Amino acid sequence: MACRGCCCCGVGPLNEDNARFVLLALLIVLYLLCGAAVFSALEQPREKQAKEKWAQRFEHFSQKHNLSRRELENFLRFYEEANVAGIRVDIARPRWDFTGAFYFVGTVVSTIGFGMTTPTTVGGKIFLIFYGLIGCAATILFFNLFLERLITVLAFVLKSCYEHQRRRKAVLPHSSRHGHGATSGSETRGDSLAGWKPSVYYVMLILCLAAVLVSCCASAMYSAVEGWGYFDSLYFCFVAFSTIGFGDMVSGQRQAYENQTTYQVGNFLFILVGVCCIYSLFNVISIIIKQVLNWILRWLAPPCCGHTCCPGFGLGLRHNAVGPHRNHPRHNISIETDAVNDSEETDGRRMSGEMISMRDFLAANKVNLAIMQKQLSETANGHPCQSGSCSRHNGFSEGVGALAIMNNRLAETSVDR
Structure with missing residues (x-):
């Protein structure tokens, strides 16, 4: 029975899902404000320095070549348009040959969207809408199925480790398998492990280690092949694997590589496995975040809730709430x-x-x-x-x-x- 408000707490019939939703929304807004403050403090000085340096170079170039400011700005706009179409000063690989287009559709369906390649024709933009609608939905389904099978494997492995640990502590002795004790030992083991549940923190730790391992291996490859620093390669791996896809660093864009086919296959596999690992990790972390929200809701619960004056607990939660009195x-x-x-x-x-x-x-x-x-x-x-x-x-x-x-x-x- 939900709390419908009382004189001591004065709370309406707000269920747990609504309370969790409101609390999460507030925390996300607070998280965004904190993140904006940190990035503004870190990046704004560098931005001001870059603007001042660019203004000096602009003035120096215009005076040296006797060009008006307006003419030079128009020329730079033309270059920006060409850059969007794939034209660069340095020699880069074609963006819309078959391999470049395959890389593009891979970033589309995986929702990475680096942005270094975008359709410019009307037909391409219209096709992208329908292509991305189906492709993104199918890829998200693939990630969910991957997560389901991954958690099944992790649950089996963790349960086997847990059973082995209990045997070593003589909780499940091997002698119970012989003779008349075999049945009773099997029943005891079945009863004791029937409802066993692996800790979500162990699952998160395993997924985190897997994601770190894949990122470190991929970073070593990118650092050697692309010529990036190792930290920059780690940064690229997180941006790509988490499907944020800023596009400031993109792999596989040089004209030629040594063992190019091998590198392209390795790049594709690392991105695929990395996205799957990070996606699974995000889902498990979201479970922990939900547990934290439940703890906060219980902590915010009025002292009267859970007693006769307020049958529900905290904020008037519904019957499906996880509370300390249930x-x-x-x-x-x-x-x-x-x-x-x-x-x-x-x-x-x-x-x-x-x-x-x-x-x-x-x-x-x-x-x-x-x-x-x-x-x-x-x-x-x-x-x-x-x-x-x-x-x-x-x-x-x-x-x-x-x-x-x-x-x-x-x-x-x-x-x-």
Whole structure:
């Protein structure tokens, strides 16, 4: 039962998802303000020096060659237009041959978008809209499937290590496998490890080490082949692998390389593996951020909440909140973003505050996909909706797929209230 406001806390029926959303939005704004202040302090002096140096060179060149300021500015604008089209002072590889175009579409579908190559024709821009729509969606699906399989492997490895550690501590003795004790030992091991969940922090640490390893190896290759400094190569790896893609440094743009084919293949593989690792790391870090938000919400909870005067906890959260006063286990996987974090008690221990259930994580994604496919199929075949769902009508009642899931969520919210 949610807190609907009381004299001591005066809080309305704000559910946990809304509270987390508002808190995250405020923290992101604060994060942006802090980042802007830091980058402004670091980069603005360098920018002023560059402007002063450019103004001096501009005046010196115009006086030396007896050119008016307006003529020289027009000439520089012409060069900027040519540079956008791919013309440079130094000799660079063609941007729109087949290999250059393949590199371009790779940056499009991966959402990196370096910006060193962009379509200039109307036909190219129109084609890019439809090509990127399908390509980006397919690539994001690939990243999600990669993350699902990666977490499955990590969960299996961590569980094997955990089981081996318990055997070494004589919690799971080998002698239990022989004779009459084999059955009891197997049952004990199954009972003790049935609900085991690897720590999300271990998963984050492994993904972080994998991302660092791939970045260091890629940086060594870029530093040797491109002639960049090693730190600059690390910077490029993060910008590329995180799909930020500033475009100030781009690999594979020189006219020729030694062992060019080998380098192109290595460049493609490093970018692919690096993007997958960083994408997976971002998803796991987002889980930890959500746990931090839950902790902040509990910390901000009024002292009265959780008692008779305020049945909900903190900010009037709904029944699906993870709070300090809830001890009952949840047996059903919620089709929400907090399905990973809200899996609670296992083997007498509460896991939601610090552990992640890989089974819940994978099942939540599969349930979402199954519901979307089922709703699309029923809508296409004209099947009647179930009783109860037909009684829920709002502006999204005829939606399918993700829109129908959103409609169900809205309907559930209205029913809960």
